[in-house]
Amino acid sequence: MIKKNDEQLLQEAINEAKKSVENGGGPFGAVLVKDGKVISRAGNTVTRDNDPTAHAEINVIRRGSTLLKTFDPKGTVLYASCEPCPMCLGAIYWANIDRVVYASSRDEAAKAGFRDAQIYSELALPPIQRNLPHSHLPLPERKAPFNNWKEKEDKMPY
């Protein structure tokens, strides 16, 4: 599914990635678009912000949501210079984004030294089989937050 302006908007995401490298950030960029208009644009600011979550896609979702004054920026399209990593793709699902358009693949990111493909493989495994140690301690008290949530009448579902 390719739409009018996809190529131009994706080129803008690539331009953000180039600017990001010039500014000392990682080689990734993204733009968030609604009704054909760019809402937010960003590069990767992990090292600049001391924030391992500050990937370009997370940055455009956070800024775009703030600007749109919503935690649910549905009806938007995210253009990314590279296939989103699992963290960013997870954020894209939570943000109810309509569509993702990307240029480089996770394997091209791997050739540039980034772990995206490796993290995708880890996430597909059951917790116990991952390289990262996971401890599952099902304390009885674990049910309280969900029960309180279900009972709360004025809750804001998301």
Next chain:
Amino acid sequence: MIKKNDEQLLQEAINEAKKSVENGGGPFGAVLVKDGKVISRAGNTVTRDNDPTAHAEINVIRRGSTLLKTFDPKGTVLYASCEPCPMCLGAIYWANIDRVVYASSRDEAAKAGFRDAQIYSELALPPIQRNLPHSHLPLPERKAPFNNWKEKEDKMPY
């Protein structure tokens, strides 16, 4: 692998989840621990912050990294009231966190109305097979950011 104090620290994450519900947030909490000391603690602030990425785990990683003045908070353990979703687990890998300890499972989150398990299933599929439309446009210019990154002598890898 269960360690001394795991139960008490996990209980603190559950307490954050309960506080979060009281404060109008989602029913999730986390604490980030280094050398046995709590560095940061947080609940889910998605709806309060208009930020779909503001899960408890993302919040403790961001705050902890800021406090530790690093984009690489390695040597830490993350305690979460519920199994981290793919976004948060991706963040945990990028943050080089040593270990994850959690109480509720993704299936228990599903019973409380959250999409964690569904998003895990989507991420495990090739992009073209997902319910979320993906368009892969390998524009020739896509290689420029990675090439510029490789050539940059004073880059900060992460």
